[in-house]
Amino acid sequence: MATSSVNQDIERFKRLINLNRPFRKHLICQLVTGTLLIYIWYQFNGGFIPWFMKHRIPSLSLGTDINTLYYFSQSDDDGSKIKWSHGTNTIADLDKALSKMIEADVMLKGEGTDEQTLIPIMGEPRTMTSKDNEGPQLSDWLDKVTYTGSKGIKLDFQSIDAVEISLQKLKKYQSKLRFPVWLHANVLQGPHGNKPEVDKTRYFRIMKRLFPQCTKSLGWTTGTHTDLTLSGYTWDMVLDMYHLVKEWDLEPPIVYTVRATLIRNSVPQLKWLTDNTRSSVLVWKAPEDRVMVEDLMYIAFKFAPHNSYFDLNDKNLDNFVQTNRHQSKEKINPLVLKRESVIFKPQAWVKMGLYIEEHSILPSEEALVLTSRAVYVLTKTKFKPSEHLTLHGRVQFLNRKNREAVFGETGLNIYVRPTAYADFENIHGIRCFLGVDGFMKVTGSNLKEKDFTKTHRITPGTGACYRFSVTDKKTDIVLRVNVVHDCHTLESVIPHEETHAELKVPIPKDLDQEEHPFILKLEDSKRHAIIDELHIKYDTKN
Incomplete structure (x- = not known):
């Protein structure tokens, strides 16, 4: 009985369609129009999520220029909670760098020798003493990194010669890079530093042409000295960086990397720079550096948690910053508070x-x-x-x-x-x-x-x-x-x-x-x- 009733309903529906041809045409038009609208919506928004939601909620748009703190949701919008894997220049090191920002160095194979090639590899020229300790090719490294869990990458270019060929290869992987990508270069001469190996004009021209969708990580060359009490990033240095950012019309995200041993006399200059370019700072430490914790607290005191990162390569210092950054006022040099009492408004x-x-x-x-x-x-x-x-x-x-x-x-x-x-x-x-x-x-x-x-x-x-x-x-x-x-x-x-x-x-x-x-x-x-x-x-x- 039930089957007979269903058959009768189908027959009635067929007769209705056959008798009412305008209805059939209307139904077909609705299906075609709906399909067309869905296609236009998908193409316009780059997916089913509306474009305005991607703009308001960056985490919905996983691209290479995504805000690093949005991507690592466990950071609670605090840059000191981001974990860093420093000098991750081998495939073996990548396996240990899950859920971290992976910093690696890029150079050309045989760079600085008569056998220099156009093959970008992972490593620093000063560590490449023989062919036996050469790092993997950049393409092999990227093959591995695209399948290695939740992470972000920071590529540190050691010379201008390696930039263009490296970014050409990186661009081929862009559809697979659903995490933050930082491109770093020391583009200006800084405290006790040598002339930069990366020509700033060529670097920005290449970066903006081939891979602008990134976090622009910019730095100064630095060195060390027996007495750093008078050293720091000067007003001339930060003004040079300010005008460089404006000249090349660089948009956020932008991060300035600064050496921990040089920030004692530099915080006002660096804070002024970030305020005027809507940027952040990353404090880094060389293995041989001796860092005063009150200097790290000076950064934590003056920079909001979402505007400061710490790549200290030292577990004790990392823990100290994370534990004390929200109580930094109690651990800074008293002269900092003296300056705060006469601060410009x-x-x-x-x-x-x-x-x-x-x-x-x-x-x-x-x-x-x-x-x-x-x-x-x-x-x-x-x-x-x-x-x-x-x-x-x-x-x-x-x-x-x-x-x-x-x-x-x-x-x-x-x-x-x-x-x-x-x-x-x-x-x-x-x-x-x-x-x-x-x-x-x-x-x-x-x-x-x-x-x-x-x-x-x-x-x-x-x-x-x-x-x-x-x-x-x-x-x-x-x-x-x-x-x-x-x-x-x-x-x-x-x-x-x-x-x-x-x-x-x-x-x-x-x-x-x-x-x-x-x-x-x-x-x-x-x-x-x-x-x-x-x-x-x-x-x-x-």
Whole structure:
């Protein structure tokens, strides 16, 4: 009975279709249209997952440029929890490197000899003393790594000659590389380092053409020294890297690799660099390096967990960082906290001037970099003259354009009681000038009252660095300056007990004494000004 009923239903359905041909055409059109829409959806999104979900949730898009912390979900968005396998240049080493970031070196077979070939192999030139200890070919290494569990890879290029042929081979594996791929090269000369073996222009041109979908790992060449107390990544070094990233229009993910023994005097510079390029740092340690744990805690204190990685090649140090990074404030050098008390606050200042000048104002919590006289900054808050209120700061002048300083003109202006400042050429107020050559001057700027001017000269230091303060005491302007000889070291945060130079200038009584901002501006564009420790302090002792 049941079978007969089903047969009757089928016959009725057939008669319905035969009698209603428009219905049949409608059904066929719906199937074709639905199939076409599914095909278009798949092609547009690169799969069934919507493109906007891939954008918002990077872990859904497993490609070579995926954020490393998204890929290693066990890291809890903390770079110190990423495990590293360092110098993984053999097939045997790969078997031991599951669930890690695998760092390996790439060179050409026979590199640096008369027998150099175009075959990329794994290893470093300094370790290749004979053919017997040559590493596997890059293609064999990649064959193995694509089938070796959950991992990420970092390829460290030892010379520019190996880059193009290696990336051509890597590109052939791209569809199989469903994990983070870091491409690393030391592209600039760093502390105690030699000239880079990788030409930066050729490297970026090749990388952007063949394999741009990666984490760009960039570094400086480094060396060691018997005394590293004065060593570090200088402002010139990080500015060179900043302009390199901007020149080649590099987009995140970007990581700067820095040597652990050189970070003591470098954290403000490195933090400024990452802030201005939306990047991270990776701290690495050479086997022969002796690392102070308080320096590692300095990095942990200043960099968010998702913006700092540690490849220390030392189990004890790795455990120490993981255990203590969230209590780093208790384990850093006390001078770090002293610097934090006078840290620059960009949100308290306003940018003014010709914004068409690219890279002219580069702020971060670590420092303010001024590069052009056509731009300037002023405080959002306005202040009344008070003997208890003082603007403090420190300025270091860099001669990056290799230009001769002009006496009385090349330096920093600090404007007090400005009444007109919409035009950078015609700021009205009291001008306190500090020159790169130690020349000091307090005078009126575009004011009718021009009978108050006073100058002084202080012997500059070799670092062209000064600590300054300006106090408006209603009837007098007081400009104090100290020469700072070791502006780049952590110890340089210690203030001087005595003032090296002071200008106390009486000002006309009829000058406006209402609320006004403070303004900082370069007098000319022959120097870059690195300004830090910039803060306004209310002190009843003044």
